[in-house]
Amino acid sequence: MTTLAKPEYTNKELFNKLILPTSTAGSLPKPVWLAEPETLWSPWKLQDEELIAGKKEALRLSLQDQQQAGINIVSDGEQTRQHFVTTFIEHLNGVDFEKRETVRIRDRYDASVPTVVGPVSRQKSVFVEDAKFLRQQTTQPIKWALPGPMTMIDTLYDDHYKSREKLAWEFAKILNQEAKELEAIGVDIIQFDEPAFNVFFDEVNEWGIACLERAIEGLKCETAVHICYGYGIKANTDWKKTLGSEWRQYENVFPKLQQSNIDIISLECQNSHVPMELIELLRGKKIMIGAIDVATNTIETPEEVANTLRKALNYVDADKLYPCTNCGMAPLPSEIATAKLNALSAGAAIVRQELSKKHIKKRASAF
Numbered sequence: 560m561t562t563l564a565k566p567e568y569t570n571k572e573l574f575n576k577l578i579l580p581t582s583t584a585g586s587l588p589k590p591v592w593l594a595e596p597e598t599l600w601s602p603w604k605l606q607d608e609e610l611i612a613g614k615k616e617a618l619r620l621s622l623q624d625q626q627q628a629g630i631n632i633v634s635d636g637e638q639t640r641q642h643f644v645t646t647f648i649e650h651l652n653g654v655d656f657e658k659r660e661t662v663r664i665r666d667r668y669d670a671s672v673p674t675v676v677g678p679v680s681r682q683k684s685v686f687v688e689d690a691k692f693l694r695q696q697t698t699q700p701i702k703w704a705l706p707g708p709m710t711m712i713d714t715l716y717d718d719h720y721k722s723r724e725k726l727a728w729e730f731a732k733i734l735n736q737e738a739k740e741l742e743a744i745g746v747d748i749i750q751f752d753e754p755a756f757n758v759f760f761d762e763v764n765e766w767g768i769a770c771l772e773r774a775i776e777g778l779k780c781e782t783a784v785h786i787c788y789g790y791g792i793k794a795n796t797d798w799k800k801t802l803g804s805e806w807r808q809y810e811n812v813f814p815k816l817q818q819s820n821i822d823i824i825s826l827e828c829q830n831s832h833v834p835m836e837l838i839e840l841l842r843g844k845k846i847m848i849g850a851i852d853v854a855t856n857t858i859e860t861p862e863e864v865a866n867t868l869r870k871a872l873n874y875v876d877a878d879k880l881y882p883c884t885n886c887g888m889a890p891l892p893s894e895i896a897t898a899k900l901n902a903l904s905a906g907a908a909i910v911r912q913e914l915s916k917k918h919i920k921k922r923a924s925a926f
């Protein structure tokens with residue numbers, strides 16, 4: 560039994576101490592010796608014991624990169640997973656990865672996917688050991704990402720339940736087991752990635768958000784849902800071109816999310832065509848504002864980041880705004896990802912300073 564590093568302060572205290580705490584949406588580039596760079600589902604370059612040790616080392620390095628960039632809420636950079644959805648599903652019973660069918664993912668592109676052949680269940684923890692390792696490395700608040708139930712069912716062919724809703728419900732129960740173990744070892748924020756929330760609006764409102772609430776049932780740590788327009792891969796950027804000049808997808812799901820038990824909503828805002836005022840529909844929730852575009856190698860200036868955050872402040876209370884990236888950065892060259900993390904920190908610092916000046920002015924005028 561290893562003893563865990565004691566956090567310097569709790570998550571709640573952090574929010575009181577530091578306004579605009581920065582974080583990333585999830586994945587970060589892997590070292591070239593571990594996996595092929597700039598590729599999704601990149602095969603591992605190591606095997607067996609070496610792979611296990613390599614993943615740990617990569618996690619440690621990814622944490623260091625985030626710390627050097629001044630990121631406040633840190634993560635594992637998803638260094639131990641090949642893909643944000645598949646890796647979790649690989650650890651479950653009831654899914655046959657040999658038996659593959661072609662399905663349309665998020666109504667956007669065809670992919671050969673594994674088949675659900677029987678009841679799904681989790682034999683043992685999937686990420687808990689990795690999360691423990693991260694917890695041991697830092698006293699900073701940590702965030703851990705899991706796939707959301709709706710996004711999970713969307714990457715499978717279901718030959719058993721034959722009902723998207725039923726399968727999502729089963730996954731929600733499994734995710735809840737995993738989330739409770741992550742909370743127990745000291746994860747501060749558990750995030751569910753639900754890009755599918757941006758596509759299947761009727762289902763989201765009918766049962767998608769209910770499934771997510773089942774996944775967070777009984778948790779006392781903070782919970783988040785990440786809803787984006789996807790990684791900067793071609794299928795996604797082509798899809799974005801069809802969405803017109805104003806992206807109002809979020810509008811369909813925000814009212815019900817505002818009513819949900821989820822604490823934090825993570826959104827894509829930098830260079831997106833989402834009208835910022837839609838965020839008003841979430842008033843009261845904490846919002847992770849994506850202020851870094853992951854679909855371009857162009858590095859944001861701190862002032863560009865600050866601008867996005869300033870715009871968001873019209874619709875989010877300052878104590879509820881968390882500067883973040885639009886999505887994961889796994890497919891980016893690592894030096895670009897690092898530069899983008901630095902820009903995020905610098906942009907947040909500009910706005911923090913402005914807010915504290917305003918605060919001092921306000922206090923002064925009260926006397």
Ligand SMILES: [Zn+2]
Nearest residue numbers: 787789886887
């Ligand atoms: Zn994303």
